[in-house]
Amino acid sequence: MTAEFAVELQDVVKRFITPEGNALNAVDHVTMQIKNGEFFSMLGSSGCGKTTSLRMIAGFEWPTEGEVYIEGKAMGHTPPFQRKVNTVFQSYALFQHLTVFQNIAFGLEMEGAQKDEIEKRVKHVLEMVQLTGMERRKPKQLSGGQQQRIAVARALVKVPDVLLLDEPLGALDLKLRKDMQLELKALQQQLGITFVYVTHDQEEAMTMSDRIAVMSKGKVQQMGTPVEIYERPANRFVADFIGDSNFFEGRIKSLSKNEAVVFIPDLKAEVTGIPVSQGLVTGEEITVSIRPEKVLISEKPMNQNTFRGRVTNTVYIGTDTHVYVDLMGKRVKVFEQNRISRLDPGSFYTVGQDVTLVMMPENVLVLKKE
Amino acid sequence: MNPHRRHPFIFSSAMLVYVFLYAPIVVLILFSFNASRANVTFEGFVPSFSDKVVMDGSLVLSSPCGPFHWFCELAKDxxxxxxxxxxxxxxxxxxxxxxxxxxxxxxxxxxxxxxxxxxxxxxxxxxxxxxxxxxxxxxxxxxxxxxxxxxxxxxxxxxxxxxxxxxxxxxxxxxxxxxxxxxxxxxxxxxxxxxxxxxxxxxxxxxxxxxxxxxxxxxxxxxxxxxxxxxxxxxxxxxxxxxxxxxxxxxxxxxxxxxxxxIITPQVNALSTVWILTVFSVVLILQWLQNREAKQH
CATH class of the missing domain: 1.10.3720.10 (MetI-like)
Known part of the structure; x- marks a missing residue:
């Protein structure tokens, strides 16, 4: 473990030919650096290139252009069985004709490990995933959650430099999935192995990851910590894909050193004092976004960055109440946490009620147009 | 009315299928024990009296192998x-x-x-x-x-x-x-x-x-x-x-x-019988092996 990065993708392109004969870049000039000991997630909807990227790290696919490095070494066309990475498959891919013990021992046998060492290490890894005593079972005799743990155990017993996980929790039910998320994270911290995790579930990525790469159409849209990605989305796609956002089209009216005033034609109003970074010019068309839980509802009018609107709908979802407010024909989502009991129907906003929405400038984001 | 009640038609048609499938085989096996060399009519089983094969024109009167006369002939062939x-x-x-x-x-x-x-x-x-x-x-x-x-x-x-x-x-x-x-x-x-x-x-x-x-x-x-x-x-x-x-x-x-x-002698039938039984037992063994395999999973 001398290299700075456990895994590095440098300007990687994976081109497929569609059945119609067109070239399609499933992965389109992706560059990413995954640090040693990091829990790194690739997040995106299906077809965004996350699984193809993972498969190129594993060695099941080779890049059309660019290079994959593992522990600083260029992989080229190195076959999977010569890479010090192991994969947990979405379908688990446990060998049905072998017992749990034989499944886990498979990788050690391939290394040429001695019989007693194999037994010791299989026992150890089964303890780690809390499935001691299951050695003689066949995979089919286990529950989905147990199969998932065996798949993790089978990969971890090899003590890889990097563990690749391809939507490993996709087949589990919600409750079990949440437990396994925490368990996997704990396992990763305990072992200090680099995890590269592929998922389409943003909450899952948020829960576990040190850093996330949000991907779409074969490109990395943003890479950063969960907080960075949620609080400072790089573009409209990320702001929309991660969590919920309200978007308004706007124009920069004036710029000071690090604050902007934005005019929003739809609302015939301006938002002042938005903190912005460099790269914007006065008059530029931009998109303004604000998270629904960061919009405040105030009973009485205030002077700055407030907007009068009318409640069109309220939806109670347990932890929050979603309030939909009509703002000059634009629908704005507001999430209010249910800090008080809602048993009294009077505690909800009523449909048709006039309210004032407050958007604090520090919660408003200015997103450049693509 | 019980919807699973067996309709007599289903039963009889199933029986007919079995007859068509297996009657020729049963006849074939039966004729491999035939005393008649001509193999056209069933003349009874070959009796076993002497230690020599005795024949009367078309009939086998006695054979050391008894009813299995044609199988013995087969083995000598x-x-x-x-x-x-x-x-x-x-x-x-x-x-x-x-x-x-x-x-x-x-x-x-x-x-x-x-x-x-x-x-x-x-x-x-x-x-x-x-x-x-x-x-x-x-x-x-x-x-x-x-x-x-x-x-x-x-x-x-x-x-x-x-x-x-x-x-x-x-x-x-x-x-x-x-x-x-x-x-x-x-x-x-x-x-x-x-x-x-x-x-x-x-x-x-x-x-x-x-x-x-x-x-x-x-x-x-x-x-x-x-x-x-x-x-x-x-x-x-x-x-x-x-x-x-x-x-x-x-x-x-x-x-x-x-x-x-x-000439069609019952030896052909004996050969066919051995053949059928061999194939049949191979199939049975394979079935048994497959079932055992299925139970393990």
Missing amino acids: KDVAEAAGNTLTIAIISTLVSSVIGTMAALSLQRYEFKLKPFSQLSLYIPIVIPEIVMGIGILTLFSQLFGVINSSLGLTGDSRLSMGLGTVIVSHIAFSVPFVTLVVQARLQGFDKSYEEAAMDLGANEWTTFRRVTLPMILPGVLSGALLAFTLSLDDFVITFFTNGPGSTTLPIYVYGLLRR
């Missing part, structure tokens, strides 16, 4: 033993070779994209759909032309000449068995998740080890049923063997056909 030996040799070799080729063909058709793939897939059906006699004549013509050219160009004479025999029968049996094995294995490969192989390679197994330790065990039931099909096809093939055999490569079906042209 060297031609039958040779034909049985040939049949088994041909069946075993052609099954082994066609299983390997068929499995490889199925794997490559599933895995790779190549220009002639649709043609390759379609060509699998050709040996299945064209009449066997056409294929038999085709193979015969091919071999005789080929051997003619080779013999004359190499100047081979006498015993060293290439001619029809076990070799040509085996090759032609392989030729018609391969498509069957391929199709059966292909069916098994449908839905075979490639991530099993990827997992094996991911865990450090190279391509060959992956095939040996993961792919083959997983598709083995398909390969075995393909092999079983090839084996039975080879065992009872008559038409193609008829065209491609030569001196010393007579198989059981060819031999029985030869017997029928001369």
Whole structure:
């Protein structure tokens, strides 16, 4: 473990030919650096290139252009069985004709490990995933959650430099999935192995990851910590894909050193004092976004960055109440946490009620147009 | 009314099917114990009195083997033993070779994209759909032309000449068995998740080890049923063997056909009985093995 990065993708392109004969870049000039000991997630909807990227790290696919490095070494066309990475498959891919013990021992046998060492290490890894005593079972005799743990155990017993996980929790039910998320994270911290995790579930990525790469159409849209990605989305796609956002089209009216005033034609109003970074010019068309839980509802009018609107709908979802407010024909989502009991129907906003929405400038984001 | 009540029609039609299927076999087995040499009417079982075979024209009056007289005759027949030996040799070799080729063909058709793939897939059906006699004549013509050219160009004479025999029968049996094995294995490969192989390679197994330790065990039931099909096809093939055999490569079906042209004695029935019982017990054993396998999973 001398290299700075456990895994590095440098300007990687994976081109497929569609059945119609067109070239399609499933992965389109992706560059990413995954640090040693990091829990790194690739997040995106299906077809965004996350699984193809993972498969190129594993060695099941080779890049059309660019290079994959593992522990600083260029992989080229190195076959999977010569890479010090192991994969947990979405379908688990446990060998049905072998017992749990034989499944886990498979990788050690391939290394040429001695019989007693194999037994010791299989026992150890089964303890780690809390499935001691299951050695003689066949995979089919286990529950989905147990199969998932065996798949993790089978990969971890090899003590890889990097563990690749391809939507490993996709087949589990919600409750079990949440437990396994925490368990996997704990396992990763305990072992200090680099995890590269592929998922389409943003909450899952948020829960576990040190850093996330949000991907779409074969490109990395943003890479950063969960907080960075949620609080400072790089573009409209990320702001929309991660969590919920309200978007308004706007124009920069004036710029000071690090604050902007934005005019929003739809609302015939301006938002002042938005903190912005460099790269914007006065008059530029931009998109303004604000998270629904960061919009405040105030009973009485205030002077700055407030907007009068009318409640069109309220939806109670347990932890929050979603309030939909009509703002000059634009629908704005507001999430209010249910800090008080809602048993009294009077505690909800009523449909048709006039309210004032407050958007604090520090919660408003200015997103450049693509 | 009980919807599961057995309608008398269903029962009787099922019985009829059984009669049509099994009556010929029962009759065939019964006649293998026939005292009459003519094998047209059943004259009762062969009695066992003396230690010598006593015959009265068309009837066997007594035999040391008793009712199993024709089986004893069968055992003494060297031609039958040779034909049985040939049949088994041909069946075993052609099954082994066609299983390997068929499995490889199925794997490559599933895995790779190549220009002639649709043609390759379609060509699998050709040996299945064209009449066997056409294929038999085709193979015969091919071999005789080929051997003619080779013999004359190499100047081979006498015993060293290439001619029809076990070799040509085996090759032609392989030729018609391969498509069957391929199709059966292909069916098994449908839905075979490639991530099993990827997992094996991911865990450090190279391509060959992956095939040996993961792919083959997983598709083995398909390969075995393909092999079983090839084996039975080879065992009872008559038409193609008829065209491609030569001196010393007579198989059981060819031999029985030869017997029928001369005189039909119950020995033919005895041979058929042994044959049926052999095949039947092989099938039973395989069934039992499969059930045992299924219980383990």
